Amino acid sequence: MTGSLDDPSTPFLALERGRVEANARRLRAHLERLGVSLRQHVKTAKSVEVAGIVEPGGAITVSTLAEAEAFADAGYRDILYAVGIAPHKLPRVRALRERGVDLTVLLDSVEQAAVAGVPAFIEVDCDGHRGGVHPDDPALVDIAAALEASxxxxxxxxxHAGESYFADGDEQLRAAAQHERDVAVRAAEVLRAAGFATPVVSVGSTPTAHFATDLRGVTEVRAGNFVFFDLVMAGIGVCSHADLALSVVVTVIGHQPGKGWILTDGGWMATSRDRGTSRQRVDQGYGLVADLDGVLFDDLVMADTSQEHGMLAIRPGSAARLPELPVGARVRVLPIHACATAGQHDAYHVVEPGSRIVEAVWPRVRGW
Amino acid sequence: MTGSLDDPSTPFLALERGRVEANARRLRAHLERLGVSLRQHVKTAKSVEVAGIVEPGGAITVSTLAEAEAFADAGYRDILYAVGIAPHKLPRVRALRERGVDLTVLLDSVEQAAVAGVPAFIEVDCDGHRGGVHPDDPALVDIAAALEASxxxxxxxxxHAGESYFADGDEQLRAAAQHERDVAVRAAEVLRAAGFATPVVSVGSTPTAHFATDLRGVTEVRAGNFVFFDLVMAGIGVCSHADLALSVVVTVIGHQPGKGWILTDGGWMATSRDRGTSRQRVDQGYGLVADLDGVLFDDLVMADTSQEHGMLAIRPGSAARLPELPVGARVRVLPIHACATAGQHDAYHVVEPGSRIVEAVWPRVRGW
Known part of the structure; x- marks a missing residue:
């Protein structure tokens, strides 16, 4: 017990532990039914404590070597660094492996494979959203050969089904999950036919992890955002607003009645500039607004922002009335994109849902 | 001398000191001609070393109390906290004042003024972009009275002429500067007529600071972004690309020839999600790309991003060819919005323009 959400200087992050627990239970139960294991991606929370809610000491995915090093220090031993490896980072990778950490890297070219010298995953592309080779590109086997030669x-x-973040509705999400699985299994078959054992078949994104119905041939699923969820995920139908575990606590610092604005001390430095719902059916601006106990105000949106200012307003077209929030009142802003919002902060103030009692302050891993 | 831009693990910030010096000289000379002093806003660099290039120990503006505390520790004594004061922050303000720091706050309501109890600036609105009262609103004098009573x-x-960031061309910029000045002087006249001495008349934004031609009645100008400049400022005509002092050094980690992409290890976690040029005449995506010596590639843009990936591509419609950049090559991404990009990092690697030699690593102030 370290005080209340009424105490710390704003803005700061509030984290509802019970919601993380429920989100983790839901995904674990789904993947158990499908017979695959979870390799959680810690890039969203970057917190040893949050990862421990999901599966303490389990297999993880990281987005930076700083995360790999911090989780190795905390006892994690099965770590996949899932950003294509830059050769200059290999000495840090080898240093962790020499400490007994099974740190694996990701690559999609013969250039990288020829210098890797460590166990690696080959990135395979299923929807043109980032890196990866096509499963039937002859380069796939060339990369495997170069990797073993190194x-x-x-x-x-x-x-990774990057396209799934732009899906609309259950049918598109199920199709994205099926396609991601099919491409991964096909690539593994090609490699095995060429003589590479390829023990792990890894797929995943938070949307496809929740909508997959058939993961035969897949051995593990990666997902990260599910620990917190956010308004982008709610917009594509992966969660409800009641599942969102993260919010930014801000203070009202003024009013512009002529513009219908309530001003707060939480700007983009506190929420990030992410506008991920701008292409969804309902644009949530820079976030939805709840009271300090987590109850959403009707149609109150963080409509605009500058570095340290947030402008709250009623959603255009709504008949809702601007709530009376005097200077000094604290409210919570639910994030558009939890990975980006959390990235603006150094720590989480941990509460139980509906409570203001801060039970712990958990640090985040920073930098690269 | 602490190595070269070829050495640190990417992504990281490179800062060209000579450009900061030139940018600072240009603005100081302009304001000297107009007979007003500069109160630099340290929110962009959040660095004691960068502020020292502009005017060591001079008057500053801060966007957080964390900045105020760090600059007080470094010997700065005239500090304006230019975000509307939340009452719970007053004890930290008073603690700094008791240390001999002339820390002033900002407010625009009787509610705030009635509890302030410290010297304050009254925020006056000139273009409806944020907080502030209108100069002829009777509330202006009520606020002053409540402030002195407290x-x-x-x-x-x-x-603060927030509208100036959306200006297009010199004429609009000059008009915004003139309007900002006129509103400030009018508000000071109203207060003085009501018996409040109002010694300081403070205006400013980076665009209006550079385009003001008449600042009679103004005593100080605030500007922050000018130390680094960025592609938004270049787009509205306040600087040229050659003035940009900040860049993110990233490494090529892959290629998608079918999509015309070069992939790097610098995603939005390194550049921010700011898309400030999306409404300008030339959309620069997430940034322009230069080689490690700072020479821009022809029409090469950071076109898309995920958390730790940047996708570089030739600007649509351009006849330029994608440069040959193998895995491991380092390039620099020039920021869309320097305040936001710098905010993603903890330190600057300082070089001279055109040089790769890192002469110093300067820390940034973090948090609130």
Whole structure:
């Protein structure tokens, strides 16, 4: 017990632990039914404590070597660094491996494979959203051969359905999940036929992880955002607003009645500039607004922002009335994109849902 | 001398000191001609070393109390906290004042003024972009009276032409600067007529600071972004690309020839999600790309991004060819919005323009 959400200087992050627990239970139960294991992606929370809610000491995915090092220090031993490896980062990778951490890297070119010298996943592309080779591109086998020649090993194939973040409705999400699975299994088959054992078949994104119905041939699923969820995920139908575990606590610092604005001390430095719902059916601006106990105000949106100012307003077209929030009142802003919002802060103030009692302050891993 | 831009793990910030010096000289010379002093806003760089290039120990504006505390520790004594004061922050303000720092706050309501008890600026609105009262609103004098009744003092009026960031061309910029000046002087006249001395008349934004031609009645100008400049400022005509002092050094980690992409390890976590040029005549995506010596590639833009990936591509419609940049090559991404990009990092790697030699690593102030 370290005080209340009424105490710290704003803005700061509030984290509802019970919602993380429920979100983790839901995904674990779904993946158990499908017979695959979870390799959680810690890039969203960057917190050893949050990862421990999902599966303490379990297999993880990281987005930076700083995360790998921090989680290795905390006892994690099965770590996949899932950003294509830059050769200058290999000494840090080897240093962790020499400490007994099974840190694997990701690559999608012969250039990278020829210098890797460590166990690696080959990135396979399923929807043209980022890196990766096509499963039937002859380069796939060339990369595997170069990797083993460098002293490395083909640990597995990795596919990420980036397109799923733009899906609309359950049918599109199920199709994205099926396609991600099919491409991964096909790539593993190609590699095995060429003589590479390829023990791991890794797929995942938070949307496809929740909508997959058939993961035969897949051995593990990666997902990260599910620990917190956010308004983008709610907009594509992966969660409800009641599942969102993260919010930014801000203070009212003024009013512009002529513009219908309530001004707060939470600007984009506190929420990020992410506008991920701008292409969805309902644009949530820079976030929805709840009271300090987590109850949403009717149609109150963070409509605009500058570095340290947030402008709250009623959604255009709504008949809702601007709530009476005097200078000094605290409210919570629910994030558009939890990975980006959390990235603006150094720590979480941990509460239980509906409570203002801060039970702990958990640090985040920073930098690269 | 602490190595070269070829050494640190990417992504990281490179800062060209000579450009900061030139940018500072240009603005100081302009304001000297107009007979007003500069109160630099340290929110962009959040660096004692960068502020020292502009005017060591001089008057500053801050966007957070964390900045105020760090600059007080570094010997700065005239500090304006230019975000409307939340009452719970007053004890930190008073603690700094008791250390001998002339820390002033900003407010625009009787509610705030009645509890302030410290010297304050009254925020006056000139273009409806944020907070502030209109100069002819009777509330202006009520706020001043409440402030003095609380034991505070009307140190001055503050106007910020937020609209100037959306200006297009010199004429609009000059008009915004003139309007900002006129509103500030009018507000000071109203307060003085009501018996409040109002010694300081403070205006400013980076665009209006550079385009003001008449600042009679104004005593100080605030500007922050000018130390680094960025592609938004270049787009509205306040600087040229050659003035940009900040860039993010990233490494090529892959290619998608079918999509015309070069992939890097610098995603939005390194550049921010700011898309400030999306409404300008030339959309620069997430940034323009230069080689490690700072020479821009022809029409190469950071076109898309995920958390730790940047996708570089030739600007649509351009006849330029994608440069040959192998895996491992380092390039620099020039920021869309320097305040936001710098905010994603903890330090600057300082070089001279055109040089790769890192002469120093300067820390940034973080948090609130």
């Amino acid at each position: 002293g490395g090993q083909v640990r597995g194939v990795l596919v | 034991g505070g003092q009307v140190r001055g009026v503050l106007v």
